[in-house]
Amino acid sequence: MTYQDARPATGLQDAILRHLTYTIGKDTAHATLHDWRMALSYAVRDKIVDSWFVSTRTAYEAGAKRVYYLSMEFLIGRLLGDALVNLRFDAEAKAAVEGLGLSFDAVLHDEPDAALGNGGLGRLAACFLESLSTLACPAMGYGIRYEHGLFRQSFEDGRQIEQPETWLQQRHAWEFERPEAMYRVGFGGHVADQDDRAVWTPAEAVLAEAHDTPVVGWQARWTNTLRLWGARAGDPLDLKRFNHGDYVGAAAAEMLARSISRVLYPDDTTPAGKELRLKQEYFFTAASLHDILRRFDSEHGDIRALPDKVAIQLNDTHPAIAGPELVRLLHDERGLPFDEAVDLARRTLNYTNHTLLPEALEKWPVDLMRHLLPRHMMLIDRIDADHAAHFPARPTPIVADGEVNMGTLSFVMANRVNGVSALHTELVKQTVFADLHALHPERIVNQTNGVTPRRWLHACNPRLSGIITGAIGEGWVGDLEQLSGLEPHLDDAGLQDAIAGAKRANKVDLSNWVSATHGVSLDPDAMFDVQIKRIHEYKRQHLNILEAVALWQAIRANPNAGWTPRVKIFGGKAAPGYVFAKKIIHLINDVARVLNADPVTSPFLKVVFLPNYNVTLAERLIPASDLSEQVSTAGKEASGTGNMKFALNGALTVGTLDGANVEIRDHVGAENFFLFGMTAPEVVARRAVPDHAGQAIAADPRLAAALEAIHQGAFSSDDPNRYHDITGNLRGPDYFLVCSDFTDYWRAQRAVDAAYRDGAHWTRMAALNTARSGWFSSDRTIRGYMADIWGATSLRPGA
Numbered sequence: 001m002t003y004q005d006a007r008p009a010t011g012l013q014d015a016i017l018r019h020l021t022y023t024i025g026k027d028t029a030h031a032t033l034h035d036w037r038m039a040l041s042y043a044v045r046d047k048i049v050d051s052w053f054v055s056t057r058t059a060y061e062a063g064a065k066r067v068y069y070l071s072m073e074f075l076i077g078r079l080l081g082d083a084l085v086n087l088r089f090d091a092e093a094k095a096a097v098e099g100l101g102l103s104f105d106a107v108l109h110d111e112p113d114a115a116l117g118n119g120g121l122g123r124l125a126a127c128f129l130e131s132l133s134t135l136a137c138p139a140m141g142y143g144i145r146y147e148h149g150l151f152r153q154s155f156e157d158g159r160q161i162e163q164p165e166t167w168l169q170q171r172h173a174w175e176f177e178r179p180e181a182m183y184r185v186g187f188g189g190h191v192a193d194q195d196d197r198a199v200w201t202p203a204e205a206v207l208a209e210a211h212d213t214p215v216v217g218w219q220a221r222w223t224n225t226l227r228l229w230g231a232r233a234g235d236p237l238d239l240k241r242f243n244h245g246d247y248v249g250a251a252a253a254e255m256l257a258r259s260i261s262r263v264l265y266p267d268d269t270t271p272a273g274k275e276l277r278l279k280q281e282y283f284f285t286a287a288s289l290h291d292i293l294r295r296f297d298s299e300h301g302d303i304r305a306l307p308d309k310v311a312i313q314l315n316d317t318h319p320a321i322a323g324p325e326l327v328r329l330l331h332d333e334r335g336l337p338f339d340e341a342v343d344l345a346r347r348t349l350n351y352t353n354h355t356l357l358p359e360a361l362e363k364w365p366v367d368l369m370r371h372l373l374p375r376h377m378m379l380i381d382r383i384d385a386d387h388a389a390h391f392p393a394r395p396t397p398i399v400a401d402g403e404v405n406m407g408t409l410s411f412v413m414a415n416r417v418n419g420v421s422a423l424h425t426e427l428v429k430q431t432v433f434a435d436l437h438a439l440h441p442e443r444i445v446n447q448t449n450g451v452t453p454r455r456w457l458h459a460c461n462p463r464l465s466g467i468i469t470g471a472i473g474e475g476w477v478g479d480l481e482q483l484s485g486l487e488p489h490l491d492d493a494g495l496q497d498a499i500a501g502a503k504r505a506n507k508v509d510l511s512n513w514v515s516a517t518h519g520v521s522l523d524p525d526a527m528f529d530v531q532i533k534r535i536h537e538y539k540r541q542h543l544n545i546l547e548a549v550a551l552w553q554a555i556r557a558n559p560n561a562g563w564t565p566r567v568k569i570f571g572g573k574a575a576p577g578y579v580f581a582k583k584i585i586h587l588i589n590d591v592a593r594v595l596n597a598d599p600v601t602s603p604f605l606k607v608v609f610l611p612n613y614n615v616t617l618a619e620r621l622i623p624a625s626d627l628s629e630q631v632s633t634a635g636k637e638a639s640g641t642g643n644m645k646f647a648l649n650g651a652l653t654v655g656t657l658d659g660a661n662v663e664i665r666d667h668v669g670a671e672n673f674f675l676f677g678m679t680a681p682e683v684v685a686r687r688a689v690p691d692h693a694g695q696a697i698a699a700d701p702r703l704a705a706a707l708e709a710i711h712q713g714a715f716s717s718d719d720p721n722r723y724h725d726i727t728g729n730l731r732g733p734d735y736f737l738v739c740s741d742f743t744d745y746w747r748a749q750r751a752v753d754a755a756y757r758d759g760a761h762w763t764r765m766a767a768l769n770t771a772r773s774g775w776f777s778s779d780r781t782i783r784g785y786m787a788d789i790w791g792a793t794s795l796r797p798g799a
């Protein structure tokens with residue numbers, strides 16, 4: 001049976017009305033927008049379930065190898081539009097909803113943006129799930145069902161304010177609760193030796209309860225599952241305490257247990273260093289491994305076949321405890337010899353490294369580990385000793401200086417270790433894992449990131465998508481490399497006009513929305529220059545705003561020099577504890593206030609910081625962007641994925657040779673990319689130059705003047721000293737080399753200005769970015785993982 005055969009005979013409107021009545025319990029006269037959105041979502045979900053059952057059955061029947069993607073984060077965003085597109089149901093749904101007298105847009109926008117992730121790492125996991133389904137690879141994502149996703153950001157006098165995010169205030173339309181899939185996860189306690197076997201008796205235990213969200217692939221070819229664990233107490237209420245009137249105490253165990261899945265840690269680069277964070281990591285990893293082994297047992301007999309039937313991907317070190325946990329399950333609980341348990345675990349597990357930032361490479365204090373996971377700490381010590389014994393040239397130990405290095409643990413316990421762009425993988429080999437790489441030269445492989453073209457072009461940019469389909473047919477949606485077929489058509493003036501027209505219409509839409517929601521009017525003919533990503537010094541939003549200040553000064557000095565009108569748009573959240581990043585946000589908002597009020601310069605330069613950047617805002621901004629800012633200090637951004645989304649949607653990049661920028665430039669052509677700045681080796685050399693910032697400032701009066709204006713309080717007259725920590729940092733250590741790269745950045749930006757003035761040429765460069773971005777599909781990335789890491793196959797021939 002295929003999905004098409006299973007499609008129910010009733011029309012979509014009937015299905016919506018049926019759910020409104022019988023699932024929601026409302027009649028049409030009293031239904032709110034939310035009720036309608038839920039009714040539509042349930043009707044659409046019904047259709048996914050058909051494909052889901054077929055996929056599940058096919059995978060069982062084939063006895064195929066399964067892939068499990070363990071990730072602390074899945075930044076899935078809204079799901080309704082995505083599901084409709086993949087089911088090829090969007091036009092029908094629009095007609096059905098409008099036929100009921102509702103605005104389709106309003107219904108889609110009623111859905112909360114599920115922000116179960118911080119940034120690129122979490123969004124990558126979501127793109128991967130969609131591609132795994134599109135490619136019919138039997139797979140499952142495992143993570144945590146956070147009650148509160150990434151905080152909601154607003155600004156008060158330019159400062160970031162954080163509020164809890166409440167995506168679960170309304171029911172999550174897409175999930176199915178699975179109370180029958182429930183596991184106990186223990187913490188603490190002691191380990192005893194019984195008949196030569198270690199027996200761990202935890203001091204406390206929580207229950208992990210499964211919640212399943214089906215993830216439908218393109219054309220409903222296949223549907224996999226995202227299984228998110230919620231934490232609950234074994235005993236929800238202490239009845240004795242309750243009956244004694246201690247109502248709070250009676251619920252204490254439940255509160256404590258639930259805290260494990262309460263919040264997503266809002267920091268994308270540093271381990272929170274909190275006991276709760278380690279508990280979260282073990283909680284979801286242990287529950288997932290139990291579940292994986294239960295499924296394996298139900299399908300296969302001999303546990304020795306585990307590596308042939310199961311591939312587990314650890315998304316960064318957050319699930320790194322999977323190594324010792326799997327050894328514990330195989331050795332302690334199933335009685336396999338230790339060496340064999342380690343060997344099986346190692347051949348089953350793989351690890352993706354997503355960053356080289358030292359503060360982001362997780363390390364846990366041995367004392368904490370021993371306290372929370374006493375048996376795991378013993379196993380880690382044994383794995384460490386074992387590894388050292390095999391390699392007399394003592395490699396980096398897993399345990400050193402009272403800490404467990406989770407990166408080293410992950411490497412030692414992995415079959416394959418991968419970086420996320422060509423440059424990053426080389427740096428992984430040369431730096432963090434240099435000695436381990438020397439011992440295991442076959443282990444590190446590269447898999448450059450990708451993005452799903454369904455969400456990031458077809459759905460978010462229907463105008464451009466329609467033009468492409470008109471020119472080359474619609475095969476590109478499922479096979480993005482077909483975009484290269486656009487190139488021969490690019491001399492066609494009609495096509496060029498259509499592409500330029502689509503971009504302009506997207507910019508008009510964005511301008512209308514910004515004006516309606518934020519009261520700022522933007523000129524759609526100005527260049528839309530966009531930097532959207534987490535706020536971090538290495539991403540250098542301060543380089544961008546410094547250039548804005550210098551440009552403002554230059555325009556003021558010579559207003560009639562024929563400036564290219566530009567709007568600089570920023571979006572992104574700073575970790576609540578990252579004081580410097582929050583200062584950068586404040587500075588951008590202060591600069592925006594002054595510049596936008598300047599009657600001389602504002603026709604040429606505006607600055608807007610849109611609050612609460614999330615997946616939905618990215619979907620709005622990227623199709624309307626002309627220029628993509630990818631300006632990180634070379635060697636610091638492991639890959640980037642936003643950079644790919646922009647290029648795919650026909651924005652040109654101004655960027656450094658960092659992360660996947662390098663490969664983007666190779667693909668789109670150096671002449672269609674605005675390169676500036678030092679390379680990764682030059683960055684290392686530059687840091688060794690004494691007073692590098694001072695030298696750069698002395699050599700560039702523009703930079704000196706822009707810094708001085710900020711320092712003197714030109715944008716903070718109420719508090720002239722407000723930015724002294726920023727200016728002091730940039731004039732002093734300037735670790736991220738903002739000053740040293742400024743002059744070349746300025747040069748590149750003026751080249752951007754000149755190019756933008758030649759509209760036809762710009763459109764051609766933009767269209768070439770789209771036509772040559774086919775390689776950046778996450779389908780290509782997942783095919784690479786399937787072939788080089790997992791040994792997994794597609795269950796749809798030809799997929």
Ligand code: GL7
Binds near residue numbers: 118120121122420639
């Ligand atoms: C990241 C990298 O910083 C980013 O460059 C990369 O694109 C992404 C996905 O591989 O992973 N690493 C990381 O810790 N976060 C990222 O976004 C939060």
